[in-house]
Amino acid sequence: MQVHTVRCFGAVAGCGNVALVIEGGxxxxxxxxxxxxxxxxxxxxxxxxxxxxxxxxxxxxxxARSPLCLHxxxxxxxxxxxxAGQADQDIVLATVMxxxxxxxxxxxxxxxxxxQPQSVPEVAVDAALAAWLLDQPELRLAAAPVLxxxxxxxxxxxxxxxxxxxxxxxxxxxxxxxxRAHGVSGCYVVCRIGADAYEGRNFNHLDPAMEDRATGVxxxxxxxxxxxxxxxxQGGALGAPCLIRTRVEDGAILVGGRAEPVPGN
Numbered sequence: 001m002q003v004h005t006v007r008c009f010g011a012v013a014g015c016g017n018v019a020l021v022i023e024g025g026x027x028x029x030x031x032x033x034x035x036x037x038x039x040x041x042x043x044x045x046x047x048x049x050x051x052x053x054x055x056x057x058x059x060x061x062x063x064a065r066s067p068l069c070l071h072x073x074x075x076x077x078x079x080x081x082x083x084a085g086q087a088d089q090d091i092v093l094a095t096v097m098x099x100x101x102x103x104x105x106x107x108x109x110x111x112x113x114x115x116q117p118q119s120v121p122e123v124a125v126d127a128a129l130a131a132w133l134l135d136q137p138e139l140r141l142a143a144a145p146v147l148x149x150x151x152x153x154x155x156x157x158x159x160x161x162x163x164x165x166x167x168x169x170x171x172x173x174x175x176x177x178x179x180r181a182h183g184v185s186g187c188y189v190v191c192r193i194g195a196d197a198y199e200g201r202n203f204n205h206l207d208p209a210m211e212d213r214a215t216g217v218x219x220x221x222x223x224x225x226x227x228x229x230x231x232x233x234q235g236g237a238l239g240a241p242c243l244i245r246t247r248v249e250d251g252a253i254l255v256g257g258r259a260e261p262v263p264g265n
Contacts, residue, residue: 001025005041005262006075009214011233011241013260017213019075020044029058029065036060042210045072047079050094054080058096063205066185067097068151070113070216070255077104077111078259100151105254110245112256113216117224120147121183130157133178133187134170134203142192150220150253152185158192165191165201166237175203188218190232198222199233214242220255223248 010016103114186204202215213235223246
């Protein structure tokens with residue numbers, strides 16, 4: 001078994017959200033979940049050979065299997081491009097749970113994953129729901145909340161001020177219970193910090209200490225909803241500043257950023 005440790009979406013070298021990329025690891029979902037649960041890092045992706053394309057990706061958080069994790073996919077891109085030794089040829093993976101195609105490309109020091117916008121559950125969302133989920137009865141919003149997805153549906157909530165974003169301490173069990181009941185992968189709360197720049201926080205874990213340093217699927221969902229390229233900052237308040245870049249090209253959403261191997265792994 002080969003285990004690669006990669007820092008993904010770091011705003012600068014040495015920062016980022018860590019993912020483990022595993023080749024030749026355990027084969028069953030139960031064994032993979034047990035492996036992920038035993039790790040000190042937020043996500044694992046198991047790479048398997050596929051009948052078509054360059055491989056199959058199977059994603060696990062410590063608490064659950066996931067249909068897609070973009071920071072782990074960025075880690076896989078770093079490993080695969082380093083082995084291929086060429087940046088001008090795309091690499092194509094497919095996800096295990098949904099068979100979703102993922103086109104990986106490299107541009108300079110950044111890696112990108114190209115995805116298509118996905119359908120979302122037919123769930124009514126409004127400001128009252130956002131206030132209830134975040135336990136903020138007086139919550140003011142900068143825009144109506146929406147559901148959007150590039151592979152893992154997110155409830156996107158925009159608040160007008162960074163101070164509001166950073167002060168949030170929502171009831172995580174309430175968010176997870178609502179998400180499980182409606183097929184939504186948590187709440188992603190953002191505030192605008194520039195013309196096409198946002199800062200965000202993701203609430204999709206029961207343990208506050210497991211809050212994401214970078215959530216690529218949420219950045220992709222926001223870019224898909226807005227229909228334009230954005231940059232998204234995350235993790236700075238957690239001591240791991242991350243920067244996610246997105247583009248919109250011919251209907252595809254490209255999500256990417258820095259990915260670097262952790263020395264000694």
